[in-house]
Amino acid sequence: MFKKISYSSILILFFFVSCSSLPGPFEKDALSEMEIEEILKEKNLETIHSLIDEGAPSKALQYILSAPEDQSEYEDVRSLYPLALSKMEESYRQALEEKDYRKAISIYDSFKAIGEDSYIDEVSLKELSFKYVLSLFDQGEDGAAVAVFYNYLDFDDLDEESLVELEQKLIKAEIRGPLQNLFDYYVKKSMNADPQTIRFLSGKPNFQDMTAGTVTVWVNRGIRIENGIGFPDRGIGSGFFIDARGHILTNYHVISSEVDPEYEGYSRLFIKLSDDSEERIPAKVIGWDKELDVALIKCEVDPQYIFSFARDYDPAPGDKIYAIGSPGGLKNTLTSGSVSTLNRQLQSIGDTLQIDVPINPGNSGGPLLHPSGDVIGLVFAGIEQFEGVNFAIPVSDVKDILADLYTGGEVIHSWLGAALFERSGKLEVLYVTPGSPARQIGLKQGDVIESVDGKKYQKITELQRFFLKKDTGTLVRIEWMTGEGNRSAVASLDQRPENPMKEALDRDAFDNLLVPLFGMDAERVRGTGNKNVLYNLLKVYPGTTADEAGLAAGDSVLLRKWENPEKSNILLMQILMKSRKAGFIESAVQIGTYLNKGFFI
Incomplete structure (x- = not known):
């Protein structure tokens, strides 16, 4: 399976397509949509009390800390501060007692943000993070444990006893990369490694060995009917083992029919190992992230090789890289190339690597490798009409969400x-x-x-x-x-919508969306509603759709209509424009923009 990317960021079109109805202006109708100022003006103590009582003291603290300190009318709001702190401390103590270290770290960070260090001074963030790492190992989530360690800790943060404890966990997990890093640290510090570590690291794997850790991901979607004729509907991708329990990383788009609530057809997930056997082994989806296009699946097998994540790799154009996958179902295919460029923004979160490694349908989800064999990315897409223009998700982003994937279900950002x-x-x-x-x-x-x-x-x-x-x-x-x-x-922090720009379309008036959609700040000169509205452009942001369309501050734009074609990720706007750059000659055009914007935080 192969994710095709349309690389154009601007659509200038001269036709229309059927579209969905236009949403009306946003109206606040729920507690979560109330502005802080509204709550404070109403002195809605009941609202804040309910947040504290219902286990959301951090949201209550956001409101409380927004109350002006120099105005006596908000004294009753500020008086709830000790109660909210007490409730948050109670949650923190409970998380520690239940060994829910992830929750404890979140509350720890919250206390730090408001400067209340006295509630957390008996333990450091490093100590909490190490407890979290050990708990993940104990739960058999070895890949997540290594990712969390890489994200939050260094070997210098651990005393000798903790280093030995980590070493034993890594030996049991049989994950070569971090164990090699620890051994190198021991050598640097003139410390002795466990003999098991030395034996495990004595054999250096080659790329042939590594192919044993890759799989072909095979999705059976039954029969597809076209023009009255039935065809087998199969999806093929790649994946690779990240722990001894059979957890495999791949792309979300490869396995989406397994978990997408909008998909109503038949779907069964299997994997094929890298050996010569054509046996299809049943697999199940554990967790997935639509926005980053990553999924964690699991099968009941003992991996012959377990891949390790690169720890501190900063890619640079020209770096030699390798990919292993199953293009067209041809498993064990090793290809090589180089990093073409960095920081391509093709998704709503994070950057992607552009690579020239030969990638074809079936490669999606396979590992992108450093010459050392460490995983530096997850192959996920290419532009079919341009040979050698392919993309990978950086391993840094994958490590950030790996614990969420192990938790199960859709990742919430x-x-x-x-x-x-x-x-x-x-x-x-x-x-x-x-x-x-x-x-x-x-x-x-x-x-x-x-x-x-x-x-x-x-x-x-x-x-x-x-x-x-x-x-x-x-x-x-x-x-x-x-x-x-x-x-x-x-x-x-709140839960991030699946598509923030679509969420804004549902919530806000169109005038307010001209800046994020097209990059033009405009004032309405005349007209009502969303049709036949005249705007004067106050500012055009460089590099945006409006800028590329030739618009500039001082230009006039008459909006004929705008449309969000049904089930599409684009928004189209038909306009009459008088552009200064074009000598104020009136032109009728339709411009478009993708809704999958990468600038939301």
Whole structure:
């Protein structure tokens, strides 16, 4: 199976297609959509009390900490602060007692964000993280344990006793990469490794050995009828083992029919091992992430080889790389090439690697390898009409969500609810989603993000990776600059929608969406509703759809109509434009933009 990408970012079209009805303006009708200011003005203590009582003290604290300290009318709101802290501390103690270290880390981060270190001073974040790693090993989630260790810890963070404990876990898990890293650390520190470690590492695997750790992912979708004739409907992809219990990584789009609620047909998942056997072994989906196009599946086999993730690899154009997969069902196919470029933004979260390794239908989900054999990416897509233009998901993003995949079900991401624009090393706010934490703390278009939890960010994808590691409900401190000065607030992260731009279409008026959709800030001159509306452009952001269409500040645009074709991921807008760049000659065009935007955090 192969995910085809349309590489054009702009659609300038001169035809129309049938479309769904236009949503009306957004109306707040639920507690979650109430702005903080509305709650505080109403002094809705019952609302805040209910959040505390129902186990959401972090959301309550977001409201409480937004109450102005210099206004006595909010004193009753601020008086709830100790109660909310007490409830959060209670949840923290319970998480520690139940060894739910992931939840404990989330609450730990929340206390840090609001400066209440006294509630967590008996244990460090490093200690909590190591307990989390050990608990994952104990649950048999070895791949997740290694990923969490790589994300949060270093060997220098552990004392000798903890290093030995980690070594024993890795020996049992038979995961070569981190064990080799630990052995190298021992050599550097003149420490002695366990003899089992030395024996395990004595044999160096080659790429032939590694093929034994790959599988062909085979999805049987029954019979497809075309023109009255039935054809077998089969999906083929690749995958690779990441632990001794038979967990396999692949792409979501390879196995989507197994879990997609909109798919109503027959679907059965199997894998074929790399040996000569054609036996189809039943497999099941454990967890999946639509946005990153990653899935974790499992089968009841003993892997002959277990792949390791690269720890600190920073890819660079020209780096030699390899891929193993089953193009066209031809298993054990090893191809090689190089990294073409970095930071291609093809998904709504994170960057992708562009590679020139030969990739064909059936390669999707296979490992992209460093010459050392460590996994540096997950092959996922290509442009069929352009040979040698293919893409892979960086292993850093995969490691960020691996614990979520092991947990099972669809991965839930957290978000702040703001769309950003990179400008001269700064992150400018393009748009704020109604009802989101960003809207509730007062972020507005044109504001500039200064820091998140005390750290400065220059790239959207870096900030997205920060949120990939955070659970919903975690408190984070946001500092930003407005036209009136610096501001700071604490936000409780919400669940990220599957498609933030589509969510905004359902929630907000179209005028407010012109900036995130097309990159043009406009004021309505005349007209009502969403048809035959005249706009004056106040600003056009460089590199956006409006900019590429030749529009600029000062131009006039008459919106004839806009459409979101049913079941599509594009939005089309028919306009009459008088562009200064075109000598103010009136032109009738239809421009389009993808809704799968990659600038939301």
